[in-house]
């Protein structure tokens with residue numbers, strides 16, 4: 001079953017399409033990286049799912065049920081735009097207010113549970129406004145985790161975080177999906193970070209989903225290549241092409257595609273008197289994949 005299924009979602013603001021027939025499929029258990037330029041409609045999509053905005057058209061299904069279903073709504077946790085915390089109240093007091101709002105039973109137990117997940121057990125008494133940005137984001141996630149949601153929606157939660165903050169956030173999100181069985185939808189434009197944890201990607205442009213792809217599928221498809229520099233690059237090019245290798249001379253190096261194993265390649269070059277100056281394996285990552293898509297080229 002999919003955690004989220006969206007078909008034909010459309011939302012206009014003053015006659016302008018923010019979402020234009022968007023389709024989206026988020027499998028259960030995924031960390032789904034939601035990518036797109038500013039203004040492409042990520043937050044609008046997330047707000048529609050959470051019921052903060054009413055779509056003009058389209059269908060949203062969560063765990064096989066209409067998104068308006070009360071049972072399914074209770075399984076949803078979100079951090080969109082800001083945490084909604086009171087700055088002068090403590091972390092604990094903020095969580096308590098939310099726990100009361102949600103009508104939770106074992107409130108203290110639940111607060112302890114979420115603080116532990118976001119690595120904030122030691123800081124429950126801290127006043128919210130005294131917390132660092134990284135802590136505030138983690139408190140926002142703790143707020144969203146109250147009531148043990150099955151789906152967590154996070155809008156750009158790693159913006160502005162330092163390297164440590166990002167690493168912690170990564171660990172937390174992996175923990176939530178692996179150990180708490182939660183599905184995570186996370187929007188971000190920090191592709192290098194997203195790439196380390198996402199299991200699926202959805203790429204949005206101008207209110208339309210232009211590509212959905214599993215990370216495993218992307219790894220398989222990503223155009224891996226071997227870069228090679230020798231003393232005589234033209235002869236090297238002729239040599240490798242001679243054995244059927246797809247190769248091009250570009251940016252001062254020879255790029256060879258579809259090479260699984262470099263041993264045979266170096267042997268071939270050495271046997272033919274070519275001295276290898278450099279031989280490296282490259283993988284084209286999310287960033288390049290995304291840029292290719294944006295330029296209208298299918299990666």
Ligand SMILES: Nc1ncnc2c1ncn2[C@@H]1O[C@H](COP(=O)(O)OP(=O)(O)O)[C@@H](O)[C@H]1O
Pocket residue numbers: 013014017018036037038039040041042043044045
């Ligand atoms: N409340 C609103 N009123 C008017 N226009 C809005 C509103 N919210 C979003 N938009 C517009 O909708 C488009 C999509 O915005 P948004 O979903 O915030 O994009 P993203 O989160 O990908 O940056 C933008 O053009 C934005 O200006």
Ligand SMILES: [Mg+2]
Pocket residue numbers: 042043044155
């Ligand atoms: Mg946004």
